Amino acid sequence: MDDELVLLGFLVVAGAIMVGSLSANRRHEQTTRRLNLIERKLDALLDNAGVTLAEPDMPEVVDLLRQGKKVKAVKTYRERTGAGLKEAADAVEQLSARGPL
Numbered sequence: 001m002d003d004e005l006v007l008l009g010f011l012v013v014a015g016a017i018m019v020g021s022l023s024a025n026r027r028h029e030q031t032t033r034r035l036n037l038i039e040r041k042l043d044a045l046l047d048n049a050g051v052t053l054a055e056p057d058m059p060e061v062v063d064l065l066r067q068g069k070k071v072k073a074v075k076t077y078r079e080r081t082g083a084g085l086k087e088a089a090d091a092v093e094q095l096s097a098r099g100p101l
Contacts, residue, residue, distance in 0.1 A: 058076075058077060058080060058095075060076055060080075061073045061076050061077050061080075061092065061095065062095065064076060065092065065095060065096050070092065070096070073092050073095075074088045074089050074092045075088075077091055077092055
């Protein structure tokens with residue numbers, strides 16, 4: 001009987017944790033979708049106004065590129081800017097394409 005109660009308690013706790021996790025994931029996905037929409041709108045407004053943003057000064061990223069550490073440069077760019085993988089890879093590629101670093 002005691003083993004059954006312990007098992008039942010464990011199952012209840014595990015179920016509660018799963019429900020809480022699913023709810024948190026759902027909120028995170030909703031927030032991500034809303035943020036992506038806001039970013040697209042902001043990009044459209046900037047494009048329409050003819051405004052371009054300068055790339056942030058990233059000496060550590062440039063140093064990594066000089067060392068031939070492109071993957072680490074992309075990772076560092078992402079950490080510093082919060083950019084996604086494609087955006088960071090494109091930015092690092094543009095840095096390396098500018099010529100001698």
